[in-house]
Amino acid sequence: MIKKTTDLSKLFTQFAMVGQLGLSLVTPLLICIFACYMLTTRLGAPGWIYxxxxxxxxxxxxxTAYKVYLDITKKNEPKKRPENEVSFNKHV
Known part of the structure; x- marks a missing residue:
């Protein structure tokens, strides 16, 4: 029963992440279009400003999409060990 709950929780988390990504991608475009609307109606800017x-x-x-991509690839990248690390299991 606990396994089913955690799977459902992971599913909802993934849906929330996709929704957040969608909002993060649409918001800059909507803000810029709204700013253009304000410029054309209030200041009389030409229509090509859109x-x-x-x-x-x-x-x-x-x-925003590039930053999300970098974040995801950074999390999925395996950790690299330094070359000069001392290890007792290392054979010469």
Missing amino acids: IIGFFFGLGGSMT
């Missing part, structure tokens, strides 16, 4: 905001938002999303 294109620049879209690319800045994509850049922020790609940066």
